[in-house]
Amino acid sequence: MFLVCIIILVARLFLIQILERPYLYEKAISQWTRPEEKAVRGGIYSRNNFLLLDTTRKKVAYISPGWLNEDKKNILIKKGIIEEKDLKEPYIKITEASKIKTIEEFERVSPGILIYNEIERYGENALATHLVGLDGKSGIEKAYDKILGQSKKNEEIFFDGIGQPIKGTIKESNKTSWGVYLTIDENIQKKVEEILDKEVNKGAVVVLDAKTGEILAMASRPNFKQKFVENYLNDPDSPLLNRALMPYIPGSIFKLVVLSAALEENITDLDEVFDCPGYIKVGGNIFKCASYKNGGHGKITLKDALAHSCNVVFIELGLRLGKEKIVEYAKKFGLGEKVLEDIPEEKAGFIPDPKNLYYQDLGNISIGQGKIQITPIQAAKMMLTIVNEGREIKPHVVKKIINKDEQIIFDDSNVNYVGKRVISQETANKIKEALKAACLYGSAVKANLPDEKKSAGKTGTAELGDGTTHAWFVGYYPYDDPKYIVSIFLEKGGSGPSNAAPLFAKIIQEIKGLQNL
Template identity: 55%
Template sequence: MQKDMRMFLLYTIILFFSSMLILRLFYIQVLRGSFYLKKAESQRIGPVVDNLKGEIYDRNGEPLTGSYYETYAIISPRWLSNSQKKLLIEKGILNSSGAEKPQNIKICQENYDTIRDLMGKTPGVFIYKKKVAYGPSALATHVVGYKNQTGIEKNFEKILNNLGVKNTIISDGFGQPIPGAIQQYKEATGGIKLTIDKNIQVIVEQVMDERVPMGAVVILDAKTGEVLSMASRPNYKQYHIEEYLNREDAPLINRAIEAFSPGSIFKIVVLSAALEEGITDLDEKFYCPGFIKVGGNIFKCESYDRGGHGEITLKEATARSCNTVFIQLGLRLGKQKILEYAKRFGLGEKTLGDLPEEKPGFIPTAQNVYYQDIGNISIGQGPIQLTPLQAAQMVLAIVNDGILIKPHLTMEIVEADGRTVPLPSSQEKKRVVSEKTAKMVKQALQDVTRYGTGINAMPSPSLGESAGKTGTAEIGKNKYHAWFVGYYPVKSPRYIISVFLEKGGSGPVKAAPVFRDIIEKLNLHK
């Protein structure tokens, strides 16, 4: 009887503790399973070897950041023999003060042979590739931006960060990487796709490096308004940003979206307004003595030293960029109409919504423009300012028969799995001038490059004709901004190209040849 009682008590105790164990296991594995799983994961995940954000691509899915890979080694001293540790310390590869902690070492020419010799002899050396976000071959740096501070990177910071991945090493309880248990390296494939064409961007930047020390170039698709290229100079390297912060030439500024005095390219607006209002025609004859007086101001034409252009038609005056004739047109129009048409062309307001640094330019109100100021605004001087991007938009409207199309820069979000989500772009189109007026303006712009101030923008005869307008904006004594904005080819235009050289001198001499070189190189590489 006592024996049975003892057996009963024994079975009861076993059953009790077994039940407690089962309940505890149920609590750990079922009720608190996810909590302990995460805790275990956090203990075994070692150092983050890469923290990648989403890429920025051109229209064809090509990265613009110039990213590349460098080779690194994670060296785990606990997996090394004493002689191996001693060797690495003597070679300066391992830090002796923290010799027991895993160390992340960039492989270079000096340490390559030593680390390579250890491969296969010890599990304590693990080689992996690390992606470097910015490289020497980066393009459109002012558009892309840097470190979420400017450009597309700033505007789409949250999206790019969400599309990124962290690559880590799986470690043991001592924090040492486990041989054979390295987490598979993941490539960040998501990002933002732009309208920029990498091939066109390369050509533009090559030409600018040869001819544009300070300025900008913008190329738009003549039919859609898509930004095919946008570049600014001086350029900068995103991976050495600290070297550019205090430079006087301000290389971090995107001059393609900064506002400057336009000079004679603004005559496109004045010509369009005068033709649209019916106060002149291309064949009307004017007289240019080389200067004109407005109020108390005397405005000289470029022909002043030669005694003026004499009798000249409006079409010829556009080709020769005659200030005298255009100031006469401005006086006929009046300040209200000039400023109204400037607004119609989208001047004085931002063009894109994707670049936080973009400036709206400046078109004054009529009440702040006095009679004598009409001479200045008629030839793009005085308070009027516009960006190289806005200059391209101005010609885009003329090429599209008087209809203003808003340029756009972004296409879609590329998800990590390859799926794409279109980004909204303005489909707004509005008529600026009639088709008849736009046709007459195009005729005048064609003569600019055929025999006028833009002759240096005309490509080789075999490549067809270009058209456009030069500008030389006076900004101080013997200081001028150089401009050329136009389209190519004349028949079925494909490109709108805006060229700007800050303090670059003469538009016909400095800006027009840049336009020509870009066209010729585009044809060479198509």
Template identity: 40%
Template sequence: MDRNGVTLAETVEVGSEKKRIYISGEAFGPLLGYSSSKVGRSGLESALNGELLGISQQDPLKVLRQKILGLSQGNNVYLTIDSELQKKAYSLLQGKKGAIVAIEPKTGAVLAMVSSPGFDSNKIEEEWEKLKNDDNHPLLNRAIQGLYPPGSAFKVLTLCGALENFAGIEKERFTTKGYIKIGGRIIKDDDFIKPGQYDLKRAFAVSSNAIFAELGLRLGREKLLKVANNFGFNSEIPFELHVQKSQFPAPSFLDSDVQLAEDSIGQGKVLATPLQMASVAQIIANDGVYYSPYIVKSVEMPFGEVKSNNFGGLRKVVISPNTAYKLKEYMTEVVESGTGRAAKIKGIKVAGKTGTAENPHGEPHAWFIGFAPVEAPKIAIAVIVENGGSGGRVAAPLARELILEYLKGKK
């Protein structure tokens, strides 16, 4: 069931056989996965198999009691997912390759986790060969298994490092010629950024690559790595499903200024999952406190006894409330007057950061991370559209629609 008790998958008896039925469609395929005697299990069906079958109960007396009373041993599992939000997020991607993750900032509860294109778990056996050989990889849960260069969405972390390490940096002026040359490599700003002087807030709002590459060099690899590690890069994310480890490179023998400059703007060798980037937004929304994401709300046993989940609630202070407050301010400016204007919502203050991440396999990936309402955040979000182009034009409007959808019922 979802967080509101809406059934997503159940076992029904068809004649003398029991059959697993999925009520939720393609939006849930990569997340719920499948349970099949022919092709095995995946997703939450695999991770929660012990709970769903009731074999995770350690108390033999309870198991015996169930058998005597003829009760089915299986448990009901309630997820933190909002099924309406999940469907909306999936429809927004319109079948394009990508992912959307939405988290409740104060708890770490996952509200939506969408990977597109998805698949219908009911048809897993008949469509197995087709799904397995599909070039768009519908069986992959991109939200947790996809590793992407985060592009300018990573500048949130470079900004965080600058604010924490350089007193008075907010009063400084930075100059860009529209590009910066480092060790023979030219890193360009977007064409709309006029050469000239910028303060830190404006440089962040317009997302100047030249200024942030320079900031990264000034910070140095050690300090930037420390920020990235604090935010969860290079660590396993504790979660009910396996999450690929996001990567920010440690100092190496081959390290160069060019490499560091590129890493500072989320290019180079930096890779992140959409869940990781949603967690970055969640930490800032939650005044610097990280709650590890979780997706199981509770488990209901046959006698009505409820077990709460064992995941989630891992609490860690990542940055000071003061730094979080400044980052909120800067991210709000991005949406008010910078590259994230397409995420603007009348009457609701939205904070965010766009990213247009170059990749060697075609058009750039479009990113947006953010949260709303800024004063009391109820949703933190990460959107990626593979090869989508501009984050401001492509990903930000999707985030806007999803935030609106969620906050509609929260007033």
């Protein structure tokens, strides 16, 4: 009988200490764990696995008054670290850096003080803040909130029975590689942002890979920092607005739509000669060309009319085409529709219904004025179609998604981003010839780099009716083998030729330095 009891006792000890030990340990520990500790959220990375959030760890301190002697309590109160009323709490959390510096003097000699490195999701050097957005509220953070917020890996701090954090028991989550990977190139993004910080008050830039449609950079100004978002909520300059995805009057970059339609419909050719006296009358409206003060361009070919952005010639083309054809080709290029599916803030822009346009409206819409609005990302997509010989390619920003179990649930290499044919290859090549001329000797000469490889593109200066103008440029580099498409928008930024075109040259020059082009 005695032997049986011994066997039962040994078996029970084996069960408790070996088989049930993990369960019992977790049960005991769960009574000490801080339940409200935040879960680790998925990251947002560049194409090169660079964390765009600039996530850091910030020192915080926990003070447990119950473990402090009276002298320590009095010193901490006197130094403004804690208040008299705090002494009734099981612990006080301190986040101010200046206070923590003082607290560090006491940590080693006091059992009631613990300093801990807490995760701070957004750092001051975060990149692509408008695109990335805010935790669950905007941008990629909102679009993929279900993926980014699905972690159950908590950071834990263990407390004893009276609320004292136990030193040596902090469990800090390791850095994980799960989350959303973007097509953004962090090096190009940095350069674009540096240039905008120096050159632009309000505006946006989008950089695309000219062959794949991947968004390599997207930046909007004025900028904001996610960690200080409350400072921007009432700013009249609207720094939280992603201007790359907002609609604006396009001005002369819309002439690319009119030119495409005119060539496709065989109502003209690049060699046709027009006469520009500096103005043209449509209905009761008179529209002036930039050459008005000089008596007009005179005799000018269609190719040179695009290069010099002649309003008279393009209004004449618009009158030949009619409002239905202009709207038809605008929609073929995807204007009036959202480009991305990933960003909830993106606007579709506006292309009017032809039935709401009158004869005199043709003068405005033929040169990108009046009732038309497009976004900088739409302008980039339009140029992407032209560069790719008239075939639509969908710009995209998400490259890969990895869930919390480290499984790849999306990979852009499995997606075909090539879409419908918008214009013929022949038409696209004629437009590219005119775009090159614009940079060589036309309105976009300041976008051309001083090297053997040439740029191509179109300027735009959109009149707002209050004496101010938006400045635009959309183009690509190099002309012979396009690698980058850049769309530039400067809100009330003056002239496209004088202000937006030079910015293109600066951006391409920086990209060349990075890529050894």
